[in-house]
Amino acid sequence: MALASGPARRALVRPARLGLGDCGAPARGAYEWGVRSTRKPEPRPLNRVYDIPGLEPITYAGKMHFMPGLARPVFPPWDPGWTHPKFRRPTPVHEQPLYKDRVCYVFHQRCRLLEGVKQALWLTKAKLIEGLPEKVLSLVSDPKNYIENQDERVLNVISHARLWHSTEDTPKREAYCPVIVDSLIQLCKSQILKHPSLTRRIYAKNYTFSTTWNRESFLLQVCGPSGARLNSKDPLPAIASREEVEATKNHILEAFYPISPTIDLQECNVYDVEDNTGFQEGYPYPYPHTLYFLETANLRPHRFRPDQLRAKMILFAFGNALVQARRLYGNHTKVLEQPVVVQSVGTDGRVFQFLVLQLNTTDLASNDGIKNLVWVDSDQLLYQHFWCRPVIKKKVVVVSPAISSLVIRTGPLHSFPRVSQGWG
Amino acid sequence: MALRALTRALGSLSLTPPAAAALGPGLLPAAQVTSSTLLQLPSSSVLIPCRPVLTSVALNANVVSWKSRTKYTITPVKMRKSGGRNHTGRIQVHGIGGGHKQRYRMIDFLRFRPELETKPGPFEEKVIMVRYDPCRSADIALVAGGSRKRWIVATENMQAGDIILNSDHIGRMAVAAREGDAHPLGALPVGTLINNVESEPGRGAQYIRAAGYLFLKGKARSGYGLCRPVNFPPPPRLWKTAKWLPSSPGTCGVLLRKVNGTAIIQLPSKRQMQ
Numbered sequence: 001m002a003l004a005s006g007p008a009r010r011a012l013v014r015p016a017r018l019g020l021g022d023c024g025a026p027a028r029g030a031y032e033w034g035v036r037s038t039r040k041p042e043p044r045p046l047n048r049v050y051d052i053p054g055l056e057p058i059t060y061a062g063k064m065h066f067m068p069g070l071a072r073p074v075f076p077p078w079d080p081g082w083t084h085p086k087f088r089r090p091t092p093v094h095e096q097p098l099y100k101d102r103v104c105y106v107f108h109q110r111c112r113l114l115e116g117v118k119q120a121l122w123l124t125k126a127k128l129i130e131g132l133p134e135k136v137l138s139l140v141s142d143p144k145n146y147i148e149n150q151d152e153r154v155l156n157v158i159s160h161a162r163l164w165h166s167t168e169d170t171p172k173r174e175a176y177c178p179v180i181v182d183s184l185i186q187l188c189k190s191q192i193l194k195h196p197s198l199t200r201r202i203y204a205k206n207y208t209f210s211t212t213w214n215r216e217s218f219l220l221q222v223c224g225p226s227g228a229r230l231n232s233k234d235p236l237p238a239i240a241s242r243e244e245v246e247a248t249k250n251h252i253l254e255a256f257y258p259i260s261p262t263i264d265l266q267e268c269n270v271y272d273v274e275d276n277t278g279f280q281e282g283y284p285y286p287y288p289h290t291l292y293f294l295e296t297a298n299l300r301p302h303r304f305r306p307d308q309l310r311a312k313m314i315l316f317a318f319g320n321a322l323v324q325a326r327r328l329y330g331n332h333t334k335v336l337e338q339p340v341v342v343q344s345v346g347t348d349g350r351v352f353q354f355l356v357l358q359l360n361t362t363d364l365a366s367n368d369g370i371k372n373l374v375w376v377d378s379d380q381l382l383y384q385h386f387w388c389r390p391v392i393k394k395k396v397v398v399v400s401p402a403i404s405s406l407v408i409r410t411g412p413l414h415s416f417p418r419v420s421q422g423w424g
Numbered sequence: 425m426a427l428r429a430l431t432r433a434l435g436s437l438s439l440t441p442p443a444a445a446a447l448g449p450g451l452l453p454a455a456q457v458t459s460s461t462l463l464q465l466p467s468s469s470v471l472i473p474c475r476p477v478l479t480s481v482a483l484n485a486n487v488v489s490w491k492s493r494t495k496y497t498i499t500p501v502k503m504r505k506s507g508g509r510n511h512t513g514r515i516q517v518h519g520i521g522g523g524h525k526q527r528y529r530m531i532d533f534l535r536f537r538p539e540l541e542t543k544p545g546p547f548e549e550k551v552i553m554v555r556y557d558p559c560r561s562a563d564i565a566l567v568a569g570g571s572r573k574r575w576i577v578a579t580e581n582m583q584a585g586d587i588i589l590n591s592d593h594i595g596r597m598a599v600a601a602r603e604g605d606a607h608p609l610g611a612l613p614v615g616t617l618i619n620n621v622e623s624e625p626g627r628g629a630q631y632i633r634a635a636g637y638l639f640l641k642g643k644a645r646s647g648y649g650l651c652r653p654v655n656f657p658p659p660p661r662l663w664k665t666a667k668w669l670p671s672s673p674g675t676c677g678v679l680l681r682k683v684n685g686t687a688i689i690q691l692p693s694k695r696q697m698q
Binding site for chain 2 (some may be wrong): 027028029030031032033034035037038039040114256257258259260262263265267
């Protein structure tokens with residue numbers, strides 16, 4: 001048995017599985033990764049004397065030297081009695097205090113879901129609606145919500161982030177992406193005089209939250225340090241009416257056989273089931289308002305694709321909403337009378353994704369019943385392109401960087417400051 | 425030759441007459457030194473003492489293979505080229521070396537490898553993407569099934585979104601094999617074009633893995649067979665060549681016949697194996 005390994009061993013153990021009568025394992029198993037010299041050597045097999053139950057093997061341990069007829073002694077691992085802080089070994093997984101037998105599938109900031117939004121909707125038991133809800137769009141088009149000189153100010157913000165604030169010729173995405181988002185939020189904050197309700201909101205960064213839920217025999221968890229979040233003193237009102245919420249009962253979640261819904265989630269046996277909002281009990285701004293996700297990696301393969309970014313936004317918004325619902329209404333699974341609404345904005349510095357999630361139910365174990373609602377406005381360009389270096393042809397500057405070929409698209413893009421303001 | 429003369433000359437500077445030695449090696453120009461000592465070059469029978477100089481160096485044989493990764497992963501792994509050198513460091517095969525740097529994508533050649541031991545039956549997988557592989561002539565496909573993703577050799581018409589079946593079941597009737605599916609050879613009808621064949625079940629594909637040059641670039645042809653003994657006597661109709669045999673197989677294997685409990689395949693090199 002020790003000689004065969006991998007598929008060969010499996011074939012030996014269960015020849016009937018292969019549907020054969022007399023043919024057993026192959027002479028050599030399938031290729032096993034790793035050169036033999038780099039593989040860990042197998043421990044020497046124990047003397048067969050140790051397999052006899054009830055008998056104490058006679059070893060040469062007392063003689064302090066090898067004796068041909070006696071068994072090789074097995075010593076307990078040496079315990080030096082103290083641990084050097086530099087060479088402390090981590091406790092094995094099975095002995096850690098939070099170890100549980102049931103596997104938990106954890107979603108964190110670096111998880112890229114294979115099926116993207118479809119998988120995120122299945123995990124959160126949600127129904128997708130393209131486009132932002134009318135309540136938000138009405139805020140967009142409301143003239144009293146306009147910022148004066150909006151186009152010019154946004155142009156200044158983009159030029160500042162992409163060109164002016166750094167001494168380099170072409171600032172990298174890690175530099176300009178957070179600057180753009182912070183500047184746009186500052187632009188929204190400048191409307192405090194017109195909308196005093198904005199004073200009831202505060203910006204928080206680097207908070208850690210975690211929440212767990214069951215979804216059709218899988219235990220799922222969203223946890224980890226998150227980016228930026230806008231908290232407010234008042235909750236966001238529900239967007240969809242009761243009828244729309246009841247209508248989601250008939251919606252069937254998309255399945256993606258043969259792929260399992262837990263693909264690309266991290267399997268973990270050491271986890272904490274307790275919910276953690278990320279903020280202490282007496283925090284003056286308890287309700288989550290908007291989450292912000294930035295994709296700041298310079299290289300394209302390191303950044304999330306738009307589909308994966310939207311999936312991450314859905315899952316984190318859902319996690320925050322679920323934690324909030326459990327804090328307000330208790331841990332029992334039920335349909336919420338007052339749905340919890342959380343917004344989310346994701347960007348890579350140029351393309352923006354907007355998301356509004358309404359949590360209608362915490363009964364997530366089954367696939368039927370009322371579903372949660374997700375409105376997604378995807379792939380909104382803030383500007384088409386930005387030339388950092390002037391284009392010079394025949395010693396004449398054709399395109400100068402300051403003006404550049406910016407195209408500010410109207411419409412949902414203008415809702416960015418207003419989505420951050422929210423309504424109320 | 426000149427170097428040897430120079431080293432000998434430098435080494436023998438102490439033996440020159442005091443008149444030349446008093447001037448010192450730094451004051452005399454180098455050409456004069458060589459010319460003066462060349463005139464005094466003794467006959468070859470007398471050994472001139474000279475400092476030992478190493479003009480050759482032994483090969484370093486600390487060649488460790490780059491294949492150190494034991495766990496399977498779909499991310500490309502950095503590899504080191506051998507240049508035709510073996511573990512001693514000497515060239516064993518000439519003509520190998522150079523070329524663009526490549527990263528190795530770990531290909532799973534054992535198609536029927538269920539993800540969990542607890543579910544041993546045939547299973548399906550979905551093709552996520554088909555892409556170029558610098559390490560082989562065929563393209564590779566990323567397939568996902570259950571919670572696992574792996575790379576396999578792509579067949580000719582494989583596209584993203586296809587569902588492929590991996591099976592180890594041999595039934596009484598031959599399976600109408602679709603392109604990209606994996607079946608035991610006993611379950612395939614005679615005349616199927618196959619590739620990625622393994623000689624024993626569980627060994628992993630070792631034959632017919634390269635791309636077929638006759639057809640569209642870079643992909644191998646249909647069907648994947650596991651070569652194994654057939655359990656039951658095949659029904660008579662299987663002894664005939666299947667009518668839908670497509671034209672000129674190119675570099676594919678063809679399932680010729682099933683005799684006596686074994687299947688015989690013709691390899692692209694016209695050799696037959698069973």
